[in-house]
Amino acid sequence: MYTTDFLDLPALRLAGGSVRLPGSKSISNRVLLLAALSEGTTEVHDLLASDDTAVMLDALAAIGCTVEHVDARTVRITGLGARAPRSPAKLFLGNAGTAMRPLTAALALMLGDFTLSGVPRMHERPIGDLVDALRQLGCAIDYLGQPGYPPLSIAQGGGVPPLQLAAPIQVRGDVSSQFLTALLMALPLAAREQDVVIEVVGELISKPYIEITLALLARFGIAVQRQGWQRFTIAAGSRYRSPGSIHVEADASSASYFIALGALAGSGDGVRIEGVGLDSIQGDIRFVDAARAMGAQVDGGDNWLQVRRGSWPLKAIALDCNHIPDAAMTLAVMALYADGPSLLTNIASWRVKETDRLAAMACELRKLGATVEEGADFLRVDPLPAAADWRAARIHTYDDHRIAMCFSLAAFNPARLPVRIEDPRCVAKTFPDYFEALFSVAQAQSGAVPVICIDGPTASGKGTVASLVAQRLGYAFLDSGALYRATALAAARAGLVMEPGNEAAIAVIARQLPIRFDGERIWLADEDVSEALRLEATGADASRISAMATVRTALLDLQHGFARLPGLVADGRDMGTVIFPTAPLKVFMTASAACRAERRHKQLISKGIDAKIDSLRADLEARDARDQSRAVAPLKPAQDALLLDNSTLTIEETVAQVLAWWQERQPFAPVG
Ligand SMILES: Nc1ncnc2c1ncn2[C@@H]1O[C@H](COP(=O)(O)OP(=O)(O)OP(=O)(O)O)[C@@H](O)[C@H]1O
Numbered sequence: 001m002y003t004t005d006f007l008d009l010p011a012l013r014l015a016g017g018s019v020r021l022p023g024s025k026s027i028s029n030r031v032l033l034l035a036a037l038s039e040g041t042t043e044v045h046d047l048l049a050s051d052d053t054a055v056m057l058d059a060l061a062a063i064g065c066t067v068e069h070v071d072a073r074t075v076r077i078t079g080l081g082a083r084a085p086r087s088p089a090k091l092f093l094g095n096a097g098t099a100m101r102p103l104t105a106a107l108a109l110m111l112g113d114f115t116l117s118g119v120p121r122m123h124e125r126p127i128g129d130l131v132d133a134l135r136q137l138g139c140a141i142d143y144l145g146q147p148g149y150p151p152l153s154i155a156q157g158g159g160v161p162p163l164q165l166a167a168p169i170q171v172r173g174d175v176s177s178q179f180l181t182a183l184l185m186a187l188p189l190a191a192r193e194q195d196v197v198i199e200v201v202g203e204l205i206s207k208p209y210i211e212i213t214l215a216l217l218a219r220f221g222i223a224v225q226r227q228g229w230q231r232f233t234i235a236a237g238s239r240y241r242s243p244g245s246i247h248v249e250a251d252a253s254s255a256s257y258f259i260a261l262g263a264l265a266g267s268g269d270g271v272r273i274e275g276v277g278l279d280s281i282q283g284d285i286r287f288v289d290a291a292r293a294m295g296a297q298v299d300g301g302d303n304w305l306q307v308r309r310g311s312w313p314l315k316a317i318a319l320d321c322n323h324i325p326d327a328a329m330t331l332a333v334m335a336l337y338a339d340g341p342s343l344l345t346n347i348a349s350w351r352v353k354e355t356d357r358l359a360a361m362a363c364e365l366r367k368l369g370a371t372v373e374e375g376a377d378f379l380r381v382d383p384l385p386a387a388a389d390w391r392a393a394r395i396h397t398y399d400d401h402r403i404a405m406c407f408s409l410a411a412f413n414p415a416r417l418p419v420r421i422e423d424p425r426c427v428a429k430t431f432p433d434y435f436e437a438l439f440s441v442a443q444a445q446s447g448a449v450p451v452i453c454i455d456g457p458t459a460s461g462k463g464t465v466a467s468l469v470a471q472r473l474g475y476a477f478l479d480s481g482a483l484y485r486a487t488a489l490a491a492a493r494a495g496l497v498m499e500p501g502n503e504a505a506i507a508v509i510a511r512q513l514p515i516r517f518d519g520e521r522i523w524l525a526d527e528d529v530s531e532a533l534r535l536e537a538t539g540a541d542a543s544r545i546s547a548m549a550t551v552r553t554a555l556l557d558l559q560h561g562f563a564r565l566p567g568l569v570a571d572g573r574d575m576g577t578v579i580f581p582t583a584p585l586k587v588f589m590t591a592s593a594a595c596r597a598e599r600r601h602k603q604l605i606s607k608g609i610d611a612k613i614d615s616l617r618a619d620l621e622a623r624d625a626r627d628q629s630r631a632v633a634p635l636k637p638a639q640d641a642l643l644l645d646n647s648t649l650t651i652e653e654t655v656a657q658v659l660a661w662w663q664e665r666q667p668f669a670p671v672g
């Protein structure tokens with residue numbers, strides 16, 4: 001997951017290959033709660049691991065369920081069954097509506113004292129209609145802040161009041177379908193002796209989500225009779241029965257980004273999506289119809305979809321999106337690539353989601369250059385047909401995962417502009433590895449993967465700085481010196497002396513180098529050689545073999561392979577001059593010899609390695625002289641490199657300077 005302040009997506013061109021999607025958030029949190037209310041143990045497979053499921057799991061553990069993490073995608077829940085929940089309990093539910101609403105309803109029908117709170121935005125998301133319905137029943141539930149919104153208190157430690165079940169329980173259906181879902185999941189607790197009837201007031205929105213709720217209730221042994229979308233009856237004697245084991249389908253809303261990707265850029269066989277198919281129980285699968293209407297070619301089976309580009313430009317649509325409220329946001333970005341204005345209607349529910357999505361989408365689409373009309377419950381988006389119409393935008397994401405994900409599609413713009421996604425970590429709500437998945441199937445425009453080169457003499461700090469710059473930008477990092485060091489180490493172990501007569505044999509070793517980078521650690525085959533590589537003797541050997549032309553050629557492809565999405569920071573001696581000559585930023589980093597010898601001395605002493613400054617200085621000057629004077633790819637600044645002498649700078653100041661130069665090269669308008 002990218003935890004950087006922002007993530008710059010370079011211009012993208014094509015998409016192909018296969019992605020496996022994480023489990024559905026809606027299904028995951030419903031299954032977890034139903035497992036918690038059941039007797040016995042339920043093994044939940046392919047569970048979504050995300051912020052919203054994490055808060056649900058924490059809450060279930062806090063009220064006394066046993067939660068065992070079997071592996072990254074499997075959890076075992078032992079439910080409460082007939083037991084009372086552990087109380088008092090304070091439950092923090094983040095910004096997870098799928099946890100806040102159903103848990104409120106379930107706990108309001110149980111013995112105990114509970115408070116339920118969330119992040120500030122959760123305290124702006126309405127829950128009054130659900131609380132009204134629970135109060136009709138007689139539950140003791142109160143607002144701890146603003147009436148109508150969380151945080152809430154449930155105070156039934158002395159006993160659950162007698163419930164008023166004779167008359168149907170009324171709940172509004174036109175603000176959020178989660179209120180009805182919450183009641184449907186919780187009220188079997190009250191239907192021991194008599195039928196419980198729920199009546200929906202107003203037109204029910206997002207009906208497909210209710211279908212998911214009913215399907216999952218059935219898996220847990222609860223049959224609900226439905227009369228149209230207005231009246232739901234839970235039969236007397238209902239009891240949650242664990243299915244023992246249950247699989248969570250992949251998230252159909254998450255599929256929308258990859259369906260769109262296939263429609264925009266799917267080349268060859270297009271994009272294959274694993275984990276959800278055309279027969280999904282999730283309403284958002286109907287996004288496929290909308291994508292087809294816009295021109296996408298979509299095939300599918302039981303548990304897979306395959307998407308290719310069809311009509312181009314895409315066809316504009318006018319669509320009532322009530323049935324696909326979450327996935328419809330993706331259509332708003334696809335509309336930028338259409339042959340006319342698109343109109344998305346019946347999306348008022350966007351206003352009470354993670355953020356006011358109607359306002360947010362309009363604002364961010366305009367930043368890209370689009371003309372957008374925002375109505376109370378609709379959005380009209382004009383396309384951006386010509387490259388000149390597009391702007392390079394910093395997309396603000398409002399702590400809303402879907403905004404981050406759907407705006408990534410703007411990186412396919414014909415103007416070949418990058419798109420900056422602020423706070424990319426917000427995708428953790430439903431799809432923590434979204435950008436990794438995107439980069440695994442998307443291809444950049446040729447030459448568009450950005451590379452920052454930092455070359456310089458030994459101990460100038462280029463490795464330290466390059467690695468930090470890479471971290472701040474979410475880019476890959478290439479320590480090219482490690483490749484020469486590893487080759488030298490492997491050659492020494494093969495009994496070779498680093499001299500010209502052995503050049504051919506050393507080049508063979510370089511070409512087949514079984515090197516692997518794993519965070520801070522470096523492996524040669526199955527041996528961790530991180531420490532051995534940093535020895536001064538290994539550095540000197542590396543310097544000797546780096547003068548051999550065939551060894552340098554043997555390492556070329558390996559180095560080029562590091563240039564991948566979203567970008568690369570590479571440090572070495574010839575990154576800017578030979579390996580990435582068209583890189584948009586080249587830095588030549590130096591420091592005085594005295595300063596470098598002192599830094600290296602400190603570095604070695606801190607690792608418990610004894611060293612003398614004078615001999616270190618003599619060694620590094622000898623190494624620099626050899627690296628500068630060799631015939632192939634000598635150490636020297638590229639013509640267009642910026643010089644950075646950091647003798648008097650701290651590491652942080654040096655990093656800040658490189659990042660400032662990088663920002664100057666970006667096309668985004670200055671902030672403010
Ligand atoms: N201003 C600075 N910028 C970068 N590094 C610094 C700075 N001040 C001190 N250092 C320290 O200098 C030491 C040498 O840095 P580093 O190993 O990154 O150099 P290098 O140029 O990559 O060396 P080599 O080419 O031998 O791999 C590190 O311990 C680093 O923390």
Ligand SMILES: Nc1ccn([C@H]2C[C@H](O)[C@@H](COP(=O)(O)O)O2)c(=O)n1
Pocket residue numbers: 458480481482484485539542543546547571572573574575623627
């Ligand atoms: N791009 C590179 C990187 C390294 N070398 C050689 C020259 C160095 O003395 C030696 C070790 O590099 P370090 O780990 O100290 O950066 O490897 C090179 O020629 N070209």
